[in-house]
Amino acid sequence: MASQLSLTCHLCGQEHRRIRLEPGEKALCTRCGAVLETGARLGPDTALAFSVTGLILSVPAVLLPFVSARTLGDERISLLFTGVGSLWGGGMRLLSVLVFLCGWLLPLTLLAAFAILRAPSQMGWDKADFRLLSRAARVLERWAIPEVQVLAVLVALMKLGDALDSTIGPGFWCYCGMALSLLIARHSFDFDSTAPPHHAGGRDSTAPT
Amino acid sequence: MNRFLARAGFGATSSAAALALAAAVMLVPANLLPVLSTESSGSNRSDTIFSGIVELWRQGLWAIAAIVFTASILIPILKLAGLGWLLLSARRGVFGNSRRLARIYATLDFIGRWSMLDVFLAAFLTGLVQFGEFSTVVPRSGLIAFAAAVVLTVLSTQAFDPRVLWPAPAASTS
Numbered sequence: 001m002a003s004q005l006s007l008t009c010h011l012c013g014q015e016h017r018r019i020r021l022e023p024g025e026k027a028l029c030t031r032c033g034a035v036l037e038t039g040a041r042l043g044p045d046t047a048l049a050f051s052v053t054g055l056i057l058s059v060p061a062v063l064l065p066f067v068s069a070r071t072l073g074d075e076r077i078s079l080l081f082t083g084v085g086s087l088w089g090g091g092m093r094l095l096s097v098l099v100f101l102c103g104w105l106l107p108l109t110l111l112a113a114f115a116i117l118r119a120p121s122q123m124g125w126d127k128a129d130f131r132l133l134s135r136a137a138r139v140l141e142r143w144a145i146p147e148v149q150v151l152a153v154l155v156a157l158m159k160l161g162d163a164l165d166s167t168i169g170p171g172f173w174c175y176c177g178m179a180l181s182l183l184i185a186r187h188s189f190d191f192d193s194t195a196p197p198h199h200a201g202g203r204d205s206t207a208p209t
Numbered sequence: 210m211n212r213f214l215a216r217a218g219f220g221a222t223s224s225a226a227a228l229a230l231a232a233a234v235m236l237v238p239a240n241l242l243p244v245l246s247t248e249s250s251g252s253n254r255s256d257t258i259f260s261g262i263v264e265l266w267r268q269g270l271w272a273i274a275a276i277v278f279t280a281s282i283l284i285p286i287l288k289l290a291g292l293g294w295l296l297l298s299a300r301r302g303v304f305g306n307s308r309r310l311a312r313i314y315a316t317l318d319f320i321g322r323w324s325m326l327d328v329f330l331a332a333f334l335t336g337l338v339q340f341g342e343f344s345t346v347v348p349r350s351g352l353i354a355f356a357a358a359v360v361l362t363v364l365s366t367q368a369f370d371p372r373v374l375w376p377a378p379a380a381s382t383s
Contacts (some may be wrong), residue, residue: 011311012371013372031375032311069337070342076337083329083336089265090335092348099332102325142363145322151276152329156337157331161283163249164338 007036010191037190046188051114054181057174058108065169067153069160080104080171097151106144107182114185115135138191147178220228222299222373227361228365229292236285242351245331249344257351258327260283280326281355288362291317293367307374314371320365324342324359328352 007016011028021027021039029036042049061080068077081104087096113133116125157166238370243255256264266273291313298310331348338346 008305011315012375013370014375032308033312034315049239065366067333067337073339074340078333078337082335083332086335086339087332087348090348092353095328095348096332097351098356098360101328103329128254142318142322145325145357147334148325149329151323152326153333154274155326156330156333157272160334160338161270161343163269166337183328 009034009036019058019062038188042188047114047185048118048120050181050185050188051111051118052183054111055108055115056180057178058104058111061171061175061178064171064174064177066171067157067168068111069164069168071164077169080175087168102143102145103149104146106140108180110137110140110144111182111185113140114189117188141186142175144174144182146182150176162195175184192202212240220297222369223291225369227367228361228368229289229296232285232358232361232365233289235354236289237354239351239355239358240282243349243353244327244351244355246347246349247338248345248347251338255349258355262354277327277330283318284324285358285362288317288321288366292362292365295369295374296309300370304305307376310374311371314366314369318340318366321359321363324362328356328359 007018007027008014009016009032011034012029012032014029014031016027016036019027020099023039023041023043025039026035027037027119028034063079065077065120066080068075068147070076079102084096084103086099087093113136115129117134117137135181155173157168159164211223243257245261246253247257262274262278266278295310295314295317298306331352331362333344334346335348338344
C-alpha cells in the first residue's frame, strides 16, 4: 500500500515520503508549501472524538429553539429549519434546498464520514469503500459550511438590533458547538490516509497486493 | 510547454473557465435586483445587496456593514478576478511563479465559502421576522441570482485542478 508510505500534495501533485509527526508538528510540501499533514495535538483520536460530538450536538440543534423574537406582544420562536421552511413555502425551493444542504445535511454527512473513517473497528467495510468515502468527504468539504451560518445569524441579530426583542436559544448554541466540532475534526483529519493512524501499520503488513 | 502535464492544455481549464464566466454573468442580476424586502407597519422597502450595506452603514452598524460588504461584494469579485488570473496563467504556461499562484488558489478556495453569508442571512431573517402586518421580511429574486453566482464560483474552483500550475512532478512522470 503506497498511500500509507507516500504522501501526494493535493495542490501540486508532488510526491513525498511520509514521516512520523509529533503532536503539533506540520508537514509542508517541499515545492508549494501547502500543509500536507498535521500531527494531532490532542492525540490520534481527535477527529473521531469531535466528529461524534458534532453528530450528537446536531440533534438538539434541530429540536431546541434557535432564536426567539418578540414585537408588540407577539412572540415567535424559530428553529434551525424555520428559515428553510419559509424559503420553501415562499416558492424559493432551490434556495431552501441549498441552505438545508450547506447548513445542515452536508456538515452532518461530513461528520459521519469522519467518524466512520476513524472508527476503531472497520464494521465490515471494504478498503475500497473507505477510499471512496474519503474522496467523497474531500469533495463535500467545500459545501459543508455551518460556520458561515453561525456568522450569518449573529449578523442578522445585530442588524435587527432594537427593532425586535430577540433572544438566542439553546438550539443555536448546540449548532455553534456542532460547527466548532466540525472545524476541529476537519483540521485534525488527514484525507490521505484511509485507515486510523494507530491501525495503519498492522493492516498494511497483512494487506494483499 | 512540453514540461507541463498534458492536462495543462486548453481543454483542462475550460470547464472551470465556463463556470467562472457563468458566475460573472449571474453577478450582474445579483447586484441589480433586490434581494430582500422589509414590510413594517405599512412602510415597505426593497434592498439590493449594495443598498442593504449602505443602510447598515447609515444606522451606524459599521462592523456589520463591513462584514456583509466583504462577504457579498468583495469576496465574489476577488474570487472571480483571481480565478481569471489563474486560468489565464495556466493557459499561457506558468514560469517561475507557480508557488505564488498555488497560494492564491488555496486562499480563493478558503474565502469562497464566506460569500454564502448573505444567503444564510436572508433565510434566517425570512424565517424569524414573520409578524404579519407589523413586520415581515420577504426574499426577492436577486437572492437566487446571488446564490447561483456563489455556487458557480465554488464549482469553478472545484473544477480547476491546481496541479496545472506546476510542471509534472519528477516522480510521477518516470
